Amino acid sequence: MIQAINLQKEYNGTTVLNLPELSIEKGEVFGLVGNNGAGKTTFFSLLLDLIRATRGKVIINEIPVAKSEDWKEQVSAYIDESFTIGYLTPDEYFNFIGELRNLNTTDVKAFLEKFADFFKDEIVGKKKYIRDLSKGNQKKVGVVGAFMGNPEVIILDEPFANLDPSSQYQLRNMIKEIGKQKDKTILISSHDLDHVADVCSRIVILEKGEIVRDVQKTESTLAELEEFFTGVKKETSFIDEL
Ligand SMILES: Nc1ncnc2c1ncn2[C@@H]1O[C@H](COP(=O)(O)OP(=O)(O)OP(=O)(O)O)[C@@H](O)[C@H]1O
DSSP, X not given: OEEEEEEEEEETTEEEEEEEEEEEOXXXXXXXXXXXXXXXXXXXXXXTTSSOOSEEEEEETTEETTTOSGGGGGEEEEOXXXXXXXXXXXXXXXXXXXXHTXXXXXXXXXXXXXXXXXXXXXXXXXXXXXXXXXXXXXXHHHHHHHHTTOOSEEEXXXXXXXXXXXXXXXXXXXXXXXXXXXXXXXXXXXXXXXHHHHHOSEEEEEETTEEEEEEEOOHHHHHHHHHHHHSXXXXXXXXXXX
């Protein structure tokens, strides 16, 4: 379980995240949606101890993240801003992550073979540095790296951004597949309600650092969220009337 308790982050005296109490249970596929600057990356960065909270704390499986490193074995993440392993090729990167996750090179190879369609022959076995790949391919490397070694908690910041539609579709299916395992917890941030609605069991909307909606996914909650985001109430469509 992941808990944020009275978690606040300020920059220059301005509060950008304020979560009095948030718990994410094991088995949840948790979608975090919000406009630019809402605080999504800040929240994930606090969870991963990449930045320090102004107040409050994060606890992952009973371990306070700012006080111990033991939670790191259970958690894997892709965060755009901190994905700076530019001077490695994808193969070097995957082997590096494999070592951290106690996989040997044969395990890593077998794992990567499962992603052949997703990589479309553009990533594995190539001599290009990650920094020289297209944005979408960089994202694929980062996201697949986060899946390596069967972590219990997977945190993905904007995993769908920059991917082409077929890759988005494939990634949705991968997340759904992993999300079926009851011992996994997956956290995803996105601007795109469609992706989040497709893969997540719970959806939270963040606005100016505060939670303004927190719902389990059902047909009616999806309509409500769509209305919240677009400001448009879903009427019977022209097509429905034909
Ligand atoms: N290092 C920093 N210094 C000052 N302000 C910051 C810093 N990092 C983030 N912020 C501010 O915190 C707020 C939340 O930013 P954050 O990146 O978490 O939003 P986000 O929801 O991930 O946005 P986006 O969808 O645009 O990626 C924004 O107002 C941002 O300007």
